[in-house]
Amino acid sequence: MTFRNGQKVEIFQKSTDESWEPYMDEFIGLHGMITDPDAVKNDPDALIEVSVNEKGTHRFPQDCLRAMGDS
Amino acid sequence: MSIQCCPVHTTLFFLKEAIDDGRFKFPKTRRIASEIMELMEDLARGRGGPDHVPALISLTADLVANASDHESRTDAAQVQMNLVEYREVYESHAQTHTCTKGDCVKLAPAPCQMACPAGIDIPSYLTLVGQGRYAEAVDVIREDNPFPWVCGLVCTHPCEFMCVRARMDSPVAIMDLKGVAAEKAMSARQYRNPPALPDNGHKVCIIGAGPGGLTAAYYLALKGYRVTVIEALPVSGGMMMVGIPRYRLPREVIDREVGMIEALGVEFRFNTCLGKDITLSDLEQEGFEAYLLAMGAHGSYKLEIPGEDDFPQVIPAVDFLRRVSLGDHRSPGRHVAVIGGGNVAIDAARTCLRLGSQEVTILYRRTKDEMPAHHEEVVEAEEEGIGFSFLTIPKRICGQDGRVTGIICMRAELSQPDESGRQRPVPLEGSDFEITVDTVIPAIGQEVDGHGLEGFRNLTWTRRKTIQANTISMETHHKGVFAVGDAVTGPATVVEAIAGGKKAAFAIARHFENLPQPKFPTAPTRRRRMDFFQVPAALKNDLKRAQMPLLGNDRRRITFQQVRLGLDDAQTVNEARRCLRCDVCLRCGHCVEICRDKMGIEALRMGYLNFDHPSPTDLKITAERCIACGACVANCPTGAMQMKDQDGFRVLSLCGTELNRLKLEYCRTCGAVIGPARYHDYIMRRVKEISPHMFARQVCLECARKDSGRRHAENAPPEHQKQGKD
Numbered sequence: 001m002t003f004r005n006g007q008k009v010e011i012f013q014k015s016t017d018e019s020w021e022p023y024m025d026e027f028i029g030l031h032g033m034i035t036d037p038d039a040v041k042n043d044p045d046a047l048i049e050v051s052v053n054e055k056g057t058h059r060f061p062q063d064c065l066r067a068m069g070d071s
Numbered sequence: 072m073s074i075q076c077c078p079v080h081t082t083l084f085f086l087k088e089a090i091d092d093g094r095f096k097f098p099k100t101r102r103i104a105s106e107i108m109e110l111m112e113d114l115a116r117g118r119g120g121p122d123h124v125p126a127l128i129s130l131t132a133d134l135v136a137n138a139s140d141h142e143s144r145t146d147a148a149q150v151q152m153n154l155v156e157y158r159e160v161y162e163s164h165a166q167t168h169t170c171t172k173g174d175c176v177k178l179a180p181a182p183c184q185m186a187c188p189a190g191i192d193i194p195s196y197l198t199l200v201g202q203g204r205y206a207e208a209v210d211v212i213r214e215d216n217p218f219p220w221v222c223g224l225v226c227t228h229p230c231e232f233m234c235v236r237a238r239m240d241s242p243v244a245i246m247d248l249k250g251v252a253a254e255k256a257m258s259a260r261q262y263r264n265p266p267a268l269p270d271n272g273h274k275v276c277i278i279g280a281g282p283g284g285l286t287a288a289y290y291l292a293l294k295g296y297r298v299t300v301i302e303a304l305p306v307s308g309g310m311m312m313v314g315i316p317r318y319r320l321p322r323e324v325i326d327r328e329v330g331m332i333e334a335l336g337v338e339f340r341f342n343t344c345l346g347k348d349i350t351l352s353d354l355e356q357e358g359f360e361a362y363l364l365a366m367g368a369h370g371s372y373k374l375e376i377p378g379e380d381d382f383p384q385v386i387p388a389v390d391f392l393r394r395v396s397l398g399d400h401r402s403p404g405r406h407v408a409v410i411g412g413g414n415v416a417i418d419a420a421r422t423c424l425r426l427g428s429q430e431v432t433i434l435y436r437r438t439k440d441e442m443p444a445h446h447e448e449v450v451e452a453e454e455e456g457i458g459f460s461f462l463t464i465p466k467r468i469c470g471q472d473g474r475v476t477g478i479i480c481m482r483a484e485l486s487q488p489d490e491s492g493r494q495r496p497v498p499l500e501g502s503d504f505e506i507t508v509d510t511v512i513p514a515i516g517q518e519v520d521g522h523g524l525e526g527f528r529n530l531t532w533t534r535r536k537t538i539q540a541n542t543i544s545m546e547t548h549h550k551g552v553f554a555v556g557d558a559v560t561g562p563a564t565v566v567e568a569i570a571g572g573k574k575a576a577f578a579i580a581r582h583f584e585n586l587p588q589p590k591f592p593t594a595p596t597r598r599r600r601m602d603f604f605q606v607p608a609a610l611k612n613d614l615k616r617a618q619m620p621l622l623g624n625d626r627r628r629i630t631f632q633q634v635r636l637g638l639d640d641a642q643t644v645n646e647a648r649r650c651l652r653c654d655v656c657l658r659c660g661h662c663v664e665i666c667r668d669k670m671g672i673e674a675l676r677m678g679y680l681n682f683d684h685p686s687p688t689d690l691k692i693t694a695e696r697c698i699a700c701g702a703c704v705a706n707c708p709t710g711a712m713q714m715k716d717q718d719g720f721r722v723l724s725l726c727g728t729e730l731n732r733l734k735l736e737y738c739r740t741c742g743a744v745i746g747p748a749r750y751h752d753y754i755m756r757r758v759k760e761i762s763p764h765m766f767a768r769q770v771c772l773e774c775a776r777k778d779s780g781r782r783h784a785e786n787a788p789p790e791h792q793k794q795g796k797d
């Protein structure tokens with residue numbers, strides 16, 4: 001899945017990536033919006049910035065995200 | 072500590088219930104419990120201060136000591152345990168006046184503030200900007216971000232993505248308003264530093280003068296630390312200065328804001344590369360006690376194709392942009408190919424055009440839809456005449472006599488989406504073609520250059536080749552060494568680096584004070600509580616987002632003048648008025664529900680309340696339907712919805728937006744206010760069955776009752792009289 005700016009996403013699972021931090025467990029199941037996708041080369045391994053609804057903006061590995069349809 | 076509800080809120084509720092139920096039986100314990108409840112109410116309503124938590128600890132100890140029966144002992148212990156376990160949350164309430172759980176409704180931050188990585192109190196500064204109080208707005212911004220002007224021009228503005236107004240029409244132009252505030256304040260010579268604490272004697276060394284390092288320097292200097300910034304380049308600003316072209320971010324903007332940081336006594340050493348011009352042991356001998364690594368990601372990924380290393384006309388985009396930023400304004404070539412589809416590729420291409428290149432083409436291996444560059448940047452590049460060649464994969468750079476003559480490429484097509492939904496470019500065999508160019512600029516990504524950091528022996532690296540750091544405290548595995556910015560995140564945004572710098576400054580201060588580092592992301596702080604703008608609903612509803620005027624295209628193609636020219640005064644005021652003040656309105660929807668479900672009126676159509684499923688909003692419909700009964704006001708937990716009688720009218724407003732204004736009517740008997748005719752009619756329709764003679768009479772309830780009593784007295788004699796007659 002290539003994520004794009006402004007796309008609504010769900011943090012649907014915990015990531016096994018090393019960049020997943022314990023406090024992020026609280027975000028599973030929450031919705032948010034992509035605010036800075038990989039702006040260089042559409043790298044599926046890049047960490048992308050998501051603003052989680054009312055929970056702040058964080059960088060997540062892409063395997064924990066899924067799109068919620070066109071916004 | 073993953074908690075579902077705010078402990079302050081739940082304990083307050085628990086305590087109130089215990090007192091109301093009489094579980095504290097003795098006067099002394101009841102008094103202490105009431106005092107504890109009062110202090111907790113302060114915390115839950117944003118009235119808390121530094122003394123509140125220590126006072127709570129002392130009072131709960133008193134409560135435990137004085138509780139003599141089993142029930143009150145259990146309750147007191149419960150309160151004390153909660154306070155001990157969640158002390159950090161209580162302190163956060165007292166210090167930041169913010170409840171991130173949103174349970175303490177007066178303290179819930181607006182979604183824009185939550186979304187801002189730096190946690191700027193956006194609703195407060197937008198209100199100040201709308202009132203023309205630019206210097207105060209800048210003061211508010213700089214409490215969380217020392218670069219309001221820079222971020223007013225180049226921020227990726229996550230706040231605007233989460234702006235609730237976007238669910239109604241389009242987001243408030245938050246970034247542009249920040250830029251206006253900073254420019255106006257600077258122009259009026261009112262851009263000022265807050266007072267710094269006295270020198271505490273501790274020395275901190277920051278490696279790298281980019282946004283992360285400079286932000287940390289600013290907050291550390293304010294806390295009284297002696298800060299020295301070591302920078303390999305001859306200028307400060309890092310990627311802001313050498314990665315972002317001047318037509319997006321003028322040098323003067325960076326210089327002025329860095330100047331404010333320098334004015335706090337921060338020392339800069341330029342042209343000083345760690346590991347080359349100075350070593351870690353040199354710095355240790357100078358007495359530095361903590362280090363912040365903020366050297367950015369200035370290395371470039373390679374194309375890994377033949378010819379890439381054979382010609383001087385193959386220039387990585389980051390090197391090219393740096394060269395131009397440092398004053399080399401020679402044209403790189405007449406025909407330029409820029410390889411990549413990201414923001415850096417767009418910046419490099421637009422810069423080539425401004426330096427006089429005849430033809431600039433961006434080669435990208437996917438289609439325009441997949442380009443990772445920001446949409447507006449792509450549009451502006453197209454307007455300026457940049458060419459695009461999509462589904463194009465570079466295969467070989469060719470040349471003659473030491474000069475590039477062309478680039479051999481292959482056509483590609485996108486594959487079917489794989490399991491993750493991603494379409495990959497697949498080269499088409501035999502589709503080779505040559506593009507005649509004399510310069511090639513690869514822009515396919517940046518990496519951290521770790522040279523010079525060998526001295527920090529315990530430093531660890533991620534598999535993405537970035538420095539491993541805790542993203543809450545920015546601590547690395549080397550004690551006393553912190554890291555921020557692109558060096559930690561990989562190439563990211565200016566505002567993220569700024570947020571990291573702020574976190575690092577506070578973590579470094581904790582390091583010196585021997586305090587434990589936070590384990591959870593810090594809540595943003597409510598800096599002000601601003602009054603509302605008074606705006607008619609029609610205006611609020613219909614104001615469209617201000618369009619940023621742009622420099623003429625001809626001039627854009629030949630100069631580095633700033634493309635975005637800034638909003639004028641009228642645009643600024645109107646744009647600020649579009650803010651829905653989500654710092655006060657929680658979007659709980661109680662007002663809509665009560666109006667629709669209990670009153671059956673449906674006068675509030677605010678479809679923006681729902682994040683996932685927004686529906687149409689019409690603020691003007693309230694004036695058509697509302698009866699000004701006040702049910703919405705009575706059920707609003709935050710005071711966002713207000714109703715007052717003024718100048719003969721009853722006015723209903725939501726965060727200052729005047730939704731309805733109805734003429735008041737007065738009792739014909741006593742002259743008391745009986746509300747607007749619509750309200751009166753609504754009541755009369757409801758009571759006409761039980762009191763038909765009242766229908767259409769303009770009297771207050773008191774007089775109606777008296778009147779009814781009189782009629783009753785005249786028409787129906789008292790029972791005992793009736794009985795006597797019988």
